[in-house]
Amino acid sequence: MAAAGNDKPRTAEEVVQAYARRVGDLEVEVELLKEENELLTSRLAAFQSSGAPTGDGVVHRGSEHDLYPGEIREVVLDVLRKAAENCQAGTRRADILKDVLANNEFHDEPRRRAQELKTAVKSYSGMTSAVKKKLHDLGIDPDPKVSKHIKVTYYGDQRYTAAMTSSGSDSRCGGKNLAADLIQRFF
Template sequence: MDAEKTMEQMVRMIFRYMNQQKRERLDTWDGIQMLQMRRHADQLLMDKRRIEENRKQTSKEKDEYWDEFVKAQTQVETLTEQNERLQNEIAILRARVDSMGERPLLYYGNEEDYYQGEILEFVRSALAEKLDRLPKEKDNPLRSADVLQDILSANECEEMQAQRQAELKRALKGYRTLTPDIRRTLIDIGFKITSDGKHHKLTYYDNDRYTVTMAKSGSDWRGGDNLFSEIKKRIY
């Protein structure tokens, strides 16, 4: 009996000692479950962040693709309009050539059009200037005036020179330095731009016969107007 009591007391002392000890979380089933739940929650949070990042990236790529699509669509529409316009011009020119027979009114020389209708505009301009200088008499019509007016009426054009001059004059207004807008305008109307020292060199359709010097910085508000006048004199 003494041995049993002694054993019982020892067991109680052991349990009392163990109950007094501080247990780590992993020493209990609840602690293990809590750790698993925390790991699972952390994984879910990481997955959520990854999904959100992928969503943002996908949205950004979608916007970029849409912008490219809109640009491409605009270019297609522009090219389609240009093609239709050129087809109409070709049809008109063919009709005029057919109506004139084998011998046209004028032949092309060695110079070529730098853009559609350029040479025709020069010819029309010369004829119009000649017509303006002729006397105006209602009761005494001039044969030369009637012929010139008839040629001008039969050879209409889009007057691209006037459009290009207006755009160039707008871009160069108050010129101080070569801005992206001015550079784009010059390139659009056919100029190649090279820089040397304090000046830019403008070469028209890469033809060294037609070059204009452009200061890198405008000295005063008249610089842009002077540059426009110089280009107009050399090119138009």
């Protein structure tokens, strides 16, 4: 064993024991670093999949989650686009909104979904299999018929529900009114 006050091993056995302790310490450190790396990798993956901005992003995500891929980003950009349309040209606010919109990929998904919904219920006179399929494709699922109305839910989230008549009496205006109500509630 090493003499007191002298940390250097003297015999071959002491050298081997010292290296064995060092290897053991390093193995523990490697395991801790692997766990930390896994945690950080999962956090990074969650952050990247959330659509949150990287760098010094303008806006940070809240606790809401996407009901379809990229939903929150698309809704926020849609709101910014509408705000930009209502800004007076040549103002700082208009320039900021124009710049943010120009530098973010935007697929206009809320508008596309709204148009598909309008088409699906344009002349709504009842829940046909075609209407039901189109609504389902848009994340709107009908619950079983209750009385004269059908309750529909957006992506199963009970905060977003609406009622549809089982059989529309005025298919000319009823479908337009129904579409407007569902678009306002869901998109």
